[in-house]
Amino acid sequence: KSVKKGFDFTLMVAGESGLGKSTLVNSLFLTDLYKDRKLLNAEERITQTVEITKHTVDIEEKGVKLKLTIVDTPGFGDAVNNTECWKSVADYIDQQFEQYFRDESGLNRKNIQDNRVHCCLYFISPFGHGLRPLDVEFMKALHEKVNIVPILAKADTLTPSEVKKKKIKIREEIEQYGIKIYQFPDCDSDEDEDFKQQDTELKESIPFAVIGSNTVVEAKGKRVRGRLYPWGIVEVENSAHCDFVKLRNMLVRTHMQDLKDVTRETHYENYRAHCIQSMTRMVVKERNRNKLTRESGTDFPIPVVPGVADSETEKLIKEKDEEVRHPMIHLFMFKFPPSSLQIDFILPNKETVSPQLFFFVCV
Amino acid sequence: KSVKKGFDFTLMVAGESGLGKSTLVNSLFLTDLYKDRKLLNAEERITQTVEITKHTVDIEEKGVKLKLTIVDTPGFGDAVNNTECWKSVADYIDQQFEQYFRDESGLNRKNIQDNRVHCCLYFISPFGHGLRPLDVEFMKALHEKVNIVPILAKADTLTPSEVKKKKIKIREEIEQYGIKIYQFPDCDSDEDEDFKQQDTELKESIPFAVIGSNTVVEAKGKRVRGRLYPWGIVEVENSAHCDFVKLRNMLVRTHMQDLKDVTRETHYENYRAHCIQSMTRMVVKERNRNKLTRESGTDFPIPVVPGVADSETEKLIKEKDEEVRHPMIHLFMFKFPPSSLQIDFILPNKETVSPQLFFFVCV
Numbered sequence: 001k002s003v004k005k006g007f008d009f010t011l012m013v014a015g016e017s018g019l020g021k022s023t024l025v026n027s028l029f030l031t032d033l034y035k036d037r038k039l040l041n042a043e044e045r046i047t048q049t050v051e052i053t054k055h056t057v058d059i060e061e062k063g064v065k066l067k068l069t070i071v072d073t074p075g076f077g078d079a080v081n082n083t084e085c086w087k088s089v090a091d092y093i094d095q096q097f098e099q100y101f102r103d104e105s106g107l108n109r110k111n112i113q114d115n116r117v118h119c120c121l122y123f124i125s126p127f128g129h130g131l132r133p134l135d136v137e138f139m140k141a142l143h144e145k146v147n148i149v150p151i152l153a154k155a156d157t158l159t160p161s162e163v164k165k166k167k168i169k170i171r172e173e174i175e176q177y178g179i180k181i182y183q184f185p186d187c188d189s190d191e192d193e194d195f196k197q198q199d200t201e202l203k204e205s206i207p208f209a210v211i212g213s214n215t216v217v218e219a220k221g222k223r224v225r226g227r228l229y230p231w232g233i234v235e236v237e238n239s240a241h242c243d244f245v246k247l248r249n250m251l252v253r254t255h256m257q258d259l260k261d262v263t264r265e266t267h268y269e270n271y272r273a274h275c276i277q278s279m280t281r282m283v284v285k286e287r288n289r290n291k292l293t294r295e296s297g298t299d300f301p302i303p304v305v306p307g308v309a310d311s312e313t314e315k316l317i318k319e320k321d322e323e324v325r326h327p328m329i330h331l332f333m334f335k336f337p338p339s340s341l342q343i344d345f346i347l348p349n350k351e352t353v354s355p356q357l358f359f360f361v362c363v
Numbered sequence: 364k365s366v367k368k369g370f371d372f373t374l375m376v377a378g379e380s381g382l383g384k385s386t387l388v389n390s391l392f393l394t395d396l397y398k399d400r401k402l403l404n405a406e407e408r409i410t411q412t413v414e415i416t417k418h419t420v421d422i423e424e425k426g427v428k429l430k431l432t433i434v435d436t437p438g439f440g441d442a443v444n445n446t447e448c449w450k451s452v453a454d455y456i457d458q459q460f461e462q463y464f465r466d467e468s469g470l471n472r473k474n475i476q477d478n479r480v481h482c483c484l485y486f487i488s489p490f491g492h493g494l495r496p497l498d499v500e501f502m503k504a505l506h507e508k509v510n511i512v513p514i515l516a517k518a519d520t521l522t523p524s525e526v527k528k529k530k531i532k533i534r535e536e537i538e539q540y541g542i543k544i545y546q547f548p549d550c551d552s553d554e555d556e557d558f559k560q561q562d563t564e565l566k567e568s569i570p571f572a573v574i575g576s577n578t579v580v581e582a583k584g585k586r587v588r589g590r591l592y593p594w595g596i597v598e599v600e601n602s603a604h605c606d607f608v609k610l611r612n613m614l615v616r617t618h619m620q621d622l623k624d625v626t627r628e629t630h631y632e633n634y635r636a637h638c639i640q641s642m643t644r645m646v647v648k649e650r651n652r653n654k655l656t657r658e659s660g661t662d663f664p665i666p667v668v669p670g671v672a673d674s675e676t677e678k679l680i681k682e683k684d685e686e687v688r689h690p691m692i693h694l695f696m697f698k699f700p701p702s703s704l705q706i707d708f709i710l711p712n713k714e715t716v717s718p719q720l721f722f723f724v725c726v
Contacts, residue, residue: 018490081444125490127381127517154490157520159590227522230603232595240593 006065009256014089015123017075019153023212025070027236028248029057052092082134086141093117093145097271118263120146123153124207130169139179145267147182147259155209155242156234163209170207185258208243211236369428371477372619377452378486380438382516386575388433390599391611392420415455445497449504456480456508460634481622483509486516487570493532502542508630510545510622518572518605519597526572533570548621571606574599
């Protein structure tokens with residue numbers, strides 16, 4: 001059924017400016033872009049990235065349709081001060097989750113447009129002595145929201161022994177800093193030896209050392225995508241030159257479904273749980289404040305005194321966590337996720353009340 | 364005479380971390396380091412740069428001795444916030460000028476150890492889309508203190524056409540941002556055509572695209588310094604591969620004397636003029652303050668009221684600028700450059716007075 005209907009996949013690219021993010025994306029799906037000429041526009045448009053942009057490409061391989069969405073993020077590191085450069089990317093991912101959360105709670109759930117980001121290719125500079133503090137900060141800000149696949153960018157600037165050393169260093173640092181990158185699922189024990197071997201190789205390729213190119217050059221009589229240097233031709237799809245083919249196979253063939261499953265079952269569920277919890281807290285606080293306001297007999301809401309009220313708030317939150325299971329409240333909350341809180345109801349005494357609170361008051 | 368005595372030259376390297384600054388320095392002077400085995404230690408020590416370090420190498424070529432000092436600066440760009448990363452480098456250059464200024468004013472002027480920086484190789488990333496804001500800030504902070512020679516680092520990551528485009532872009536941006544890099548002197552009109560051609564080529568090479576390597580590899584039967592990739596061998600000294608030889612010739616042969624002349628005649632003289640002027644201002648202000656203190660009849664110095672005193676200060680400064688020409692004051696000031704101002708004289712009424720002021724009072 002899925003095969004007939006086709007697949008959806010959303011891929012994000014992130015990392016320092018100038019590491020060839022846009023070029024790699026074009027390289028990864030060029031064979032398909034070539035088939036359908038009109039799609040070349042996407043390539044032209046992906047030139048300079050100053051804000052988050054989205055491109056959609058329809059790919060068909062052996063009769064299987066794939067609707068691929070590429071989310072290109074602005075490269076950072078160009079500025080003198082790069083504090084919080086990961087913020088807009090993290091916000092983007094959250095917004096997609098929020099939209100899905102809304103749609104999932106709506107009436108027509110059959111044709112939800114799923115824009116959740118299934119994978120983020122994070123580009124690491126080949127010049128860094130391992131990870132840079134910015135890389136660590138960025139990945140830690142995103143690793144609980146999205147499947148991060150680290151990429152060693154522009155690997156044609158490193159000799160094979162340098163690539164090997166750098167990969168080990170980066171893997172060690174990812175471990176050391178507690179960064180949770182995407183984990184390839186374990187191989188079934190009943191798989192054949194060839195498959196197991198391939199799986200081990202894939203796991204040892206992290207971070208994938210890649211080279212991008214959209215130029216076709218002539219190498220030993222055959223035309224290949226590559227880079228023409230005075231000292232030789234770098235072939236993008238030659239596995240002796242880089243991990244490009246490995247990365248493409250992993251993304252498009254072997255691990256696409258797992259990347260989607262982890263997004264749905266782990267990252268999205270985390271977001272949803274967090275969202276429900278913070279909504280409950282908000283409702284309880286507002287109810288609490290409203291109660292205090294009424295007791296003090298004034299028309300203006302008084303901020304809750306911390307310390308005094310907080311222990312009571314915590315108690316109420318626990319009660320609420322139970323209440324949330326009530327299907328009516330559940331439904332209501334889904335219709336009003338946190339971002340819609342600005343729509344306040346005005347009561348006859350001119351107090352404003354949020355929809356959630358209004359609902360509670362009515363109940 | 365100079366040939367017999369030998370030459371001194373101080374070269375600084377600066378720029379983003381990971382661009383191969385230390386490797387290039389080793390590559391530039393490796394032929395000479397090889398001749399004298401014990402000097403290899405310098406190479407070993409230049410590994411990680413966390414602070415400004417100085418290495419001295421004695422080079423002899425065709426009977427001409429050269430004492431080369433390499434100033435290695437910490438690579439920046441690793442931090443998330445790189446504001447004012449140029450400060451320690453600018454301070455270092457100033458300190459060498461100050462030391463020379465002191466020594467030049469001393470009694471034994473024959474054997475002054477000249478540590479002034481004659482040239483700064485500034486490394487630009489091949490991945491930037493032209494200059495980065497940090498590059499602009501750094502070069503502008505240094506361009507009036509030292510001869511800046513821009514370097515396009517790790518050029519084996521760029522194809523010849525990319526190198527060409529990037530060079531033009533960087534030259535345009537240097538012009539656009541008003542960065543004053545080292546200007547090669549104009550060629551004499553009576554030079555032969557070959558020389559003129561070479562000179563034009565040199566000027567068009569800016570920024571020098573370089574590749575560094577300290578590994579000897581076998582290429583087409585001959586042993587060369589280079590980098591061994593699966594797709595070919597990059598030869599450091601092959602002018603079809605990069606501008607390494609051009610840069611070395613410029614530094615060691617053709618332009619060394621001019622770099623020293625510009626340092627002495629322009630950068631050092633600028634520093635000296637600036638220094639004398641600020642010393643004069645300081646003395647005048649102190650004298651002025653002292654005058655006010657006496658008038659007010661108190662033992663404590665009172666800060667000069669701005670606006671009221673400043674016009675008088677300016678007038679006095681003009682008088683002082685004349686006075687400075689007095690050989691005695693001149694000599695005295697040279698003995699007490701600004702950094703020695705902390706040695707204050709204590710007068711009988713317990714007021715402290717700087718040596719310059721003490722001198723004026725005595726005169």
